[in-house]
Amino acid sequence: MQSWRRLGLWCGGLAAALVAVSLGSVAYGTVDLSPVVVAKAMLNAVSVPAGLSVTGGALGVPLVGQVPWLGVDLQYVRPFGFAVPASAQTIVVQLRAPRVALAAVVGFALASAGTVMQGFFRNPMADPSIVGVSTGAAVGAVTTIVFPGFVAAIPLLGLVPLVGPLQVFAFASALVTAFTVYLVATDGGRTPVATLLLAGVAIQTLLGAVVSYLLLQADESVGQALYWLMGHLSAASWNDVVVTLPLALVGFVVLAVYSRDLNVLLMGEEDAHALGIEVERTKRVLLAVSSLVTAAAVAVAGVVGFVGLVVPHVMRLLVGPDHRLLLPTSALAGSVFLVATDAVARSGPAELPVGIVTAALGAPFFLYLLRSREVRTL
């Protein structure tokens, strides 16, 4: 009972913080809007399915004659109609809100995956990309930027709706990389985490070399490639959100279902087995799902570092190591952190890639915690 109340309080508080930070971030910009206008504009954009209407008629089918048919139409209603200037409405809904929403989703995804990876590896330095997901995505993205013709020639990439070939190729190469690392580290059905860690480091080094080589081959596109590598949210669209959000949410739910197993895994794999956990199967699920969630985030936002490393640590200090509480609170805190840092990133005279800001703000904060609160264990 106690623990459910704690969970509710923490998640409620963080969700409130997320709403506040998001409203503030959307309000802030070259055209400053009041949070009230922002809230009104957002509510105006809400549309809910309000009812069904049955339509019918008759269809002329050759040789058969008139065939009656019935259909169902969903009717949407926009329940709110606040008076908001049209320009403000556009700025909020079309320009700023998707970026803030994407920051929230990416932060959520990276912090969830980071929490799971740190528990999985029992290693405080683990982050969501430890099995090479980010570097894999980087190879895909930079290849697309530097050799657009080559990537356009891959037929399947164009078939994915809503997102561009860069995102699809980055996502695919991230997953291929993670799976390769897993295969390299697996022997006889067992995947020792130490081997996985080292295989991840080795493959990341190799792919890092590939990315460096690609950058050398890039001419005028090198700036664009570097910008992607630093992590960015400036090109965010609602389509990115629509594609990433379900992956992040479904992944989170699966990870949350495994949070008790993750607690037991902290005891060590042999103990976990003796306590009744199917260790290898659990590891496969955790690795696959957190890699998927990370790949989804990195594909749309580039390599946004530090969120998945620092946020879980901070939350572990605040709420303790129990993943039933740690995972949801870290995920929400990741959202809050990335929305806030993205607001900082676009506040300067020239917009910075958000990855620079997360590292520049996160690292000193982390060092402060390290000195003051003894972050030495998981």
Next chain:
Amino acid sequence: MIHGDGVSVSLGGERVLDDVSFDVAAGTLVGVCGPNGAGKTTLLRTVNGILTPDSGSVTVDGEDVASLSARALARRVATVPQDTSFAFDFPVREVVAMGRTAHRGRFERATTADRDAVDAALERAQVDTLADRSVGAVSGGERQRVLLARALAQQTPVLLLDEPTASLDINHQVRTLSLVRSLVDEGKTALAAIHDLDLAARFCDALLVVAGGRVLAAGPPEEVLDEPVLERAFGTRTAVRSNPVTGTPTVTALADHETPLEDVVAERRSTDTTGEADGTVGLPDGGPEDSRRVDARPDGGDE
């Protein structure tokens, strides 16, 4: 209850257990003894399913360990590991509650039965007063009992203990083994790797002497703790006597130059020279029957 049949295990290309067979009767406490690297821990790992034998099989209550899921096995066999490094600060109660993992469905919340089992285990292992402390903040002896409580919360018929007394002081050694003894007297079956032969002899119903991946002897402590067997197992001369306090066998490993005191006395009696001549040993008046001590004369290396 536990039955091993021709079990062979290789680790890293080296044969650690070689055609080992053993039996643990229900309701008994059996100690696995032997030198470092003999395969004691490996033998336990074949019983809790962490290792699958290359050949041979281990059954628990008639069921092949290799064919049981981790969950099914964890409802039959609980393990107290030798040392678990707690790199996190869960409260003791949470650690003990992890013993309920195999009894709870993924989406089930803790039932009254779960909570009762945890409370009973905390109390039984005498860690109920520590329940809300962080497991990282308790002493080595307490941590061992927390792990025992976790195993008790599993409510299994079989208990495995890997060196349960290895890092404990004499008080905690005896307390821990007394607790295991009383659990066995109440019906559990226990298999424990125990380094200390005297403690093993005091608390176990039977011993399994393992060396070089083979079982050298099995049976009641009085039969198994035999000087020739121990010399083969440990590669050193030993003296086995009856402990005057407990009446159970006590084993003393002899350094190369040492000879059991009563042998020295007997030898001197036969040559009609007693210890007073060179004054190196002070013999109790009672004679050889009363002396359980070992002569430590530096020049007594005669065999």
